[in-house]
Amino acid sequence: MVGGGPAGMVLGLLLARSGVRVTVLEKHADFLRDFRGDTVHPTTLALLDELGLAERFAELPQRRIGSVMLPVGPDEEFYTLGDFERLPIRYNYIALVPQWDLLNLLAEEASKEPNFSLRMSTEATGLVRERGRVTGVDYRTVGGEEGRLRATVTVACDGRDSLARHELGAELGVRNFPTPMDVQWFRIPRRENDPAGVVGNIRNGSFTALLDRGDYYQVASVIAKGSDAAERANDVERFDESLRNRLGWLDDGRELVRDWEDVKLLHVTLDRLRRWHVPGLLCIGDAAHAMSPVGGIGINLAVQDAVAAARHLAKPLRQGGLRRGHVVAVQRVRWPTTVLIQGLQRILHTNVVEPALRGDIDFGRRAEPPLPLRLLPKLPWLRLVPPYVLAYGAKRERPPKEALR
Numbered sequence: 001m002v003g004g005g006p007a008g009m010v011l012g013l014l015l016a017r018s019g020v021r022v023t024v025l026e027k028h029a030d031f032l033r034d035f036r037g038d039t040v041h042p043t044t045l046a047l048l049d050e051l052g053l054a055e056r057f058a059e060l061p062q063r064r065i066g067s068v069m070l071p072v073g074p075d076e077e078f079y080t081l082g083d084f085e086r087l088p089i090r091y092n093y094i095a096l097v098p099q100w101d102l103l104n105l106l107a108e109e110a111s112k113e114p115n116f117s118l119r120m121s122t123e124a125t126g127l128v129r130e131r132g133r134v135t136g137v138d139y140r141t142v143g144g145e146e147g148r149l150r151a152t153v154t155v156a157c158d159g160r161d162s163l164a165r166h167e168l169g170a171e172l173g174v175r176n177f178p179t180p181m182d183v184q185w186f187r188i189p190r191r192e193n194d195p196a197g198v199v200g201n202i203r204n205g206s207f208t209a210l211l212d213r214g215d216y217y218q219v220a221s222v223i224a225k226g227s228d229a230a231e232r233a234n235d236v237e238r239f240d241e242s243l244r245n246r247l248g249w250l251d252d253g254r255e256l257v258r259d260w261e262d263v264k265l266l267h268v269t270l271d272r273l274r275r276w277h278v279p280g281l282l283c284i285g286d287a288a289h290a291m292s293p294v295g296g297i298g299i300n301l302a303v304q305d306a307v308a309a310a311r312h313l314a315k316p317l318r319q320g321g322l323r324r325g326h327v328v329a330v331q332r333v334r335w336p337t338t339v340l341i342q343g344l345q346r347i348l349h350t351n352v353v354e355p356a357l358r359g360d361i362d363f364g365r366r367a368e369p370p371l372p373l374r375l376l377p378k379l380p381w382l383r384l385v386p387p388y389v390l391a392y393g394a395k396r397e398r399p400p401k402e403a404l405r
Helices: 006-017 042-050 054-058 099-110 163-172 228-232 236-246 298-319 324-358 371-375 380-392
Strands: 022-025 063-065 067-072 077-083 094-096 116-119 122-130 133-141 146-150 154-156 174-177 181-189 198-203 206-212 216-224 264-266 270-273 281-283
Touching (some): 006 022, 006 099, 006 298, 022 122, 063 206, 099 116, 122 163, 133 154, 163 174, 181 228, 206 324, 270 324, 281 324
Parallel strands (some): 022 116
Antiparallel strands (some): 122 133, 174 270, 181 264, 206 216
16 A cells, blocks of 8 residues: 555555465654544444444544534524534534544554554655556665565556556546635634534635634635635734624634744645556555545545545455456446536536635625524534434445455
8 A cells, every 4th residue: 555544545455464474664653643534424333333433433522413504694603514513423513633643543553463564754765666567665864775666466556646657547537527615724722602513605706614623613715716826915913803894703813824834725626537547557545536625525535535545456356366347346336426426516616616706605704694594593404414424324245354354
């Protein structure tokens, strides 16, 4: 596995537990990266339970999201768009957990398996190809040591800037979809009486989402594609002023963003490979399909890719009978979900994000909420639709039985 993110670590753990010898290469010395995907959805929570890791996961520092709210009108009256806690499922919430804690948990558990090896500070520098087949990777450690690692199958789990995309782009083929926005990520203080859960906000030509992390909000400020540089040309105080204008309840004297260095930019990309595989190689997660941050489901789709890959590859790898058809099957079962989710994201880009950034949608100017919000008190079951789609709308994959605990 090239890449020690959620997809690589989950796949490595599942295969090692299934009796397959695996090596994960991670170019960084640790998993500490800020503003990575921290939303762990019910499908992933259920998987951790099946793997016997639910109790250890529950001990990690986390914040549970049970609702999605939207302020409407000049007085910012809050309406609940979705209520996870009403879902008739065991894990009726989204867990916000620092991704490095989740990855450390998976790494510690996988290290118990004699078939598992994790090489940190080791970067894959090139694919090894022999007689038209990928047979491994060349690598270089942070200390400058170089080597070659051969494998029956190499799985690219290294994101949208994947080595496989770089070297085999013409063979894999990439279909790009235009995106209207980028995202600025930052933190602001949260006070005890502030709204909980996920708080969306569409007003004054802006689209903002605040994720309740306890004593602070993790904020996603959606901006027009390519507009970040122009914003940073101004003083950060002007940026704070715009936050108070669109989020009036923050205008209570609290300190917001201190420095532009605290604002991280995500260049939003939406694409997918036409082929996720060539002989000896499989791409999963963002390496196969870069997702929009809309819905915060990228990490969970990547994990489900890994589960599907483990189910199709574990037995033939263990028995020494892997064929290309086993690898092809992974794309076949994951393709419909990928197309569906990306299609929904494109619809939201066109019908929500773009109009919001133009100022055509502004819930702050409305005298009353739109009809769907007015119906929520009369039809409470409507509150279950958005969280159900986020929780289980995508197909849930089943891990190999040998990997369960």
